[in-house]
Amino acid sequence: MSDASPSNKHSRPSRVTTDQQVESPDWEDALQTPVQFVRSVGPERAALLENLDIRVAIDLLYNAPRDVLDLSNVKTPAELEAGMQQSVCGKVVDTESRRTSNGKTMSAVLIRCGRAFVRGVWFNQPWILKRFFPDNVVLFSGKPKMRSGRWEFSNPHTQWLENDDAATEDGLPVTVIPRYGLTDGLKMYEIRRATKATVEDFVHLVPELFSPEALESWKLLGIREAITKLHLPKSMDEYREGYRRLVFQDLVEFQLAIELRRRVWWSGVPAPKMPCTAKIDSRIRRLFPFNLTPGQNQAIADIVADLNAGRPMHRLLQADVGSGKTAIAMYAILVAIANGHQAVLMTPTELLTTQHWQTIDKALAHSRVKRRMLTGNLTSQQRQDVLEEIRSGDVQLIIGTQALIQKSVTFSNLGLVVIDEQHKFGVGQRAKFSTGIQSPHILVMTATPIPRSLCLTQFGDLDLTTMSDMPPGRQTVKTFRVYNANTRKRAWKFVRERLQEGRQVYIVCPRVGETEADAGQLELSFDEEFPELSEKPAEPVQETLIGSAEELFEDLQKNELKGFSVGMVHGRMNTQAKADAMEAFRTGETQALVSTTVIEVGVDVSNASVMVIQQAERFGLSQLHQLRGRIGRGKHQGFCFLFSDASSTDVVKRLSAMEKHTDGFKIAEVDFDLRGPGDILGSRQHGSLPLRFGHLIKDRKLVEETREAAVELVKSGQFDDPLLAPLKSAVLDRFAELMDLPRSG
Numbered sequence: 001m002s003d004a005s006p007s008n009k010h011s012r013p014s015r016v017t018t019d020q021q022v023e024s025p026d027w028e029d030a031l032q033t034p035v036q037f038v039r040s041v042g043p044e045r046a047a048l049l050e051n052l053d054i055r056v057a058i059d060l061l062y063n064a065p066r067d068v069l070d071l072s073n074v075k076t077p078a079e080l081e082a083g084m085q086q087s088v089c090g091k092v093v094d095t096e097s098r099r100t101s102n103g104k105t106m107s108a109v110l111i112r113c114g115r116a117f118v119r120g121v122w123f124n125q126p127w128i129l130k131r132f133f134p135d136n137v138v139l140f141s142g143k144p145k146m147r148s149g150r151w152e153f154s155n156p157h158t159q160w161l162e163n164d165d166a167a168t169e170d171g172l173p174v175t176v177i178p179r180y181g182l183t184d185g186l187k188m189y190e191i192r193r194a195t196k197a198t199v200e201d202f203v204h205l206v207p208e209l210f211s212p213e214a215l216e217s218w219k220l221l222g223i224r225e226a227i228t229k230l231h232l233p234k235s236m237d238e239y240r241e242g243y244r245r246l247v248f249q250d251l252v253e254f255q256l257a258i259e260l261r262r263r264v265w266w267s268g269v270p271a272p273k274m275p276c277t278a279k280i281d282s283r284i285r286r287l288f289p290f291n292l293t294p295g296q297n298q299a300i301a302d303i304v305a306d307l308n309a310g311r312p313m314h315r316l317l318q319a320d321v322g323s324g325k326t327a328i329a330m331y332a333i334l335v336a337i338a339n340g341h342q343a344v345l346m347t348p349t350e351l352l353t354t355q356h357w358q359t360i361d362k363a364l365a366h367s368r369v370k371r372r373m374l375t376g377n378l379t380s381q382q383r384q385d386v387l388e389e390i391r392s393g394d395v396q397l398i399i400g401t402q403a404l405i406q407k408s409v410t411f412s413n414l415g416l417v418v419i420d421e422q423h424k425f426g427v428g429q430r431a432k433f434s435t436g437i438q439s440p441h442i443l444v445m446t447a448t449p450i451p452r453s454l455c456l457t458q459f460g461d462l463d464l465t466t467m468s469d470m471p472p473g474r475q476t477v478k479t480f481r482v483y484n485a486n487t488r489k490r491a492w493k494f495v496r497e498r499l500q501e502g503r504q505v506y507i508v509c510p511r512v513g514e515t516e517a518d519a520g521q522l523e524l525s526f527d528e529e530f531p532e533l534s535e536k537p538a539e540p541v542q543e544t545l546i547g548s549a550e551e552l553f554e555d556l557q558k559n560e561l562k563g564f565s566v567g568m569v570h571g572r573m574n575t576q577a578k579a580d581a582m583e584a585f586r587t588g589e590t591q592a593l594v595s596t597t598v599i600e601v602g603v604d605v606s607n608a609s610v611m612v613i614q615q616a617e618r619f620g621l622s623q624l625h626q627l628r629g630r631i632g633r634g635k636h637q638g639f640c641f642l643f644s645d646a647s648s649t650d651v652v653k654r655l656s657a658m659e660k661h662t663d664g665f666k667i668a669e670v671d672f673d674l675r676g677p678g679d680i681l682g683s684r685q686h687g688s689l690p691l692r693f694g695h696l697i698k699d700r701k702l703v704e705e706t707r708e709a710a711v712e713l714v715k716s717g718q719f720d721d722p723l724l725a726p727l728k729s730a731v732l733d734r735f736a737e738l739m740d741l742p743r744s745g
Contacts, residue, residue: 031058031205039197045190051183060198061206061227064246064693065178069139069159070236072175077116080144080151087141088113089161095129111138120156124647137161176233195231203227209249209727218709221245243693247702250693255710256719257735258460263714264741265461269439271312272415274339276304284334287363288327295467299328302465303443307335313441316462318450320664321629322474323467325445329418330360332443337369337396341415345399348421350375350575351582351598356420357399359604374400377575418443448622449668453700456707468665476662477628477638481655484645491612491641492560498610499564499591503636505610507556507594508627509549510618552614553594561592570596597623599630606634616642617651621671625664650674673697690738
């Protein structure tokens with residue numbers, strides 16, 4: 001979809017009529033008609049639409065509704081039936097919040113529907129009232145009950161209506177209303193009217209990219225019918241049909257681009273063959289003081305096959321926290337070095353780089369492998385010395401941060417690149433190593449398990465190895481949500497007892513610390529697990545959670561952990577101070593370590609068996625799972641306490657999932673459903689998915705369908721058929737620059 005302006009030879013004054021309709025000049029490509037010339041738009045609205053990246057007619061056709069308002073099941077209060085899924089529409093007239101007899105918070109919103117009143121009720125969600133204002137028109141959906149002579153919806157699904165959402169069309173009620181994103185100054189009815197005019201005047205010009213056979217095979221509408229039903233549906237079924245076709249095309253174009261990127265990678269410059277002989281395998285395995293798990297052995301088999309294939313390895317190794325992916329990385333690195341090549345291990349932070357360095361340096365203490373660390377913390381002379389060793393080939397293994405992909409770094413004979421925690425990097429960074437006559441093998445690793453639908457999009461050009469089993473003897477960590485001041489008091493007592501036994505504890509704070517008011521209490525299983533700590537104080541304990549590491553560090557030394565040695569590490573400390581703090585904790589000099597998320601990955605202190613996470617609601621599930629993975633790495637049972645006063649439904653679901661699940665892959669799915677992909681990949685990665693319609697959560701089934709379709713089209717050679725040239729052109733127009741795809745060949 002192009003947003004380019006048409007050539008000047010077509011630019012000429014147009015006659016504006018009194019109703020703001022504009023006579024359009026004759027454009028070479030009518031779909032590229034500037035939106036100001038679309039019926040019912042005009043220059044002023046066109047300037048507002050440009051804020052939504054809508055510049056030409058086809059942009060309006062492909063402007064996906066943000067949601068759809070289904071008024072087909074709206075009832076009057078007199079028509080409601082108890083226990084049946086229904087909706088009512090009305091204006092907000094009153095709100096209230098109070099404590100019930102059992103201590104819960106009840107929030108209620110009263111709406112007027114004609115002459116009758118209906119109430120929506122929420123428990124332990126006092127913040128919900130901030131979303132309702134007098135005279136708001138809202139739609140409550142759910143299963144109502146009659147209480148005290150009035151219909152009541154418990155936790156209703158709520159939609160806020162625009163003033164024109166109840167508009168009529170040709171005198172007939174409109175029951176299915178698409179709703180679009182807006183910008184300041186643009187009203188919903190204006191963008192609806194412009195969209196309707198564009199569909200009526202331009203939809204017949206939209207080219208069909210799929211063959212009749214493909215449409216039948218995939219059970220899709222034609223593109224013109226789909227766009228019409230998407231924007232002007234007569235029923236929810238019509239809207240869903242149109243939506244499915246547009247989502248399918250959106251996703252299949254993206255999946256085709258990913259498959260083309262894979263083909264470009266494989267058909268480009270060759271990679272060195274690196275056989276792993278029995279002798280090499282034996283020498284490497286002798287370095288590990290443990291037997292590898294079945295999952296580790298399978299990962300090694302996948303990687304060894306790739307390294308000897310003659311084409312560049314491009315593999316994603318996703319492993320749950322603590323499953324031993326560092327050992328896999330070291331194995332691959334040593335295979336490359338045994339075959340005479342340099343190897344690189346790149347991490348997102350200096351702390352993780354240091355942790356990897358310490359682990360690998362210890363394992364290779366008696367080997368002849370020459371190794372160096374390259375980070376931004378080196379002095380100018382140290383950096384020049386390391387760069388010269390890399391350039392000359394004197395050093396075989398380089399472990400570092402993004403300093404490794406600077407222009408000043410020149411490798412002598414780079415054969416393997418291992419990128420740890422890929423989700424911390426931008427999408428294109430792993431390609432920066434692939435230059436020259438030969439391309440290095442690339443192994444991408446993450447200890448953040450990724451849901452399948454996300455793998456098929458963000459990492460679809462990578463071969464996937466999943467490793468979920470744990471090393472023998474590794475215990476699961478018991479996790480508890482600590483919900484108020486009383487349970488916090490008992491949790492700190494438990495922490496002190498573990499410290500007195502000789503264990504160590506992490507106390508993790510969010511990056512920005514702000515106090516939060518006590519927002520309610522919900523009982524959990526803490527008392528059942530630790531009956532010896534279940535005594536309740538005579539009076540409620542008053543306490544406010546501390547969110548910043550600096551404040552908590554000072555407070556703990558004076559109060560809960562008085563008499564114990566407490567250290568601190570966070571991202572604002574210089575590299576040496578962080579290293580010193582971690583070393584003191586690693587050696588046991590420090591018993592408790594207050595930290596931010598700098599310990600999220602790579603930190604391994606086997607004696608640390610307890611973790612306390614302050615304001616746990618401020619972390620995503622995957623991040624909490626990563627943090628929890630820092631404990632229970634030795635012979636002692638691990639315990640993780642999630643301190644949180646928040647009681648919103650979302651927080652309760654997330655933290656309860658942490659109590660229930662220890663499998664990182666299950667947690668990733670829950671996180672994905674609740675919060676979307678941003679939490680898993682980071683905002684940079686999520687923002688790099690340029691989808692018009694597709695949604696990775698609600699459309700996950702279509703993600704898999706379109707992946708299969710795209711792979712079949714490319715592998716069978718159909719995608720190179722001249723008949724599919726328009727589809728290939730559309731794919732390249734959208735993704736060639738983003739994915740570094742050639743326009744030909």
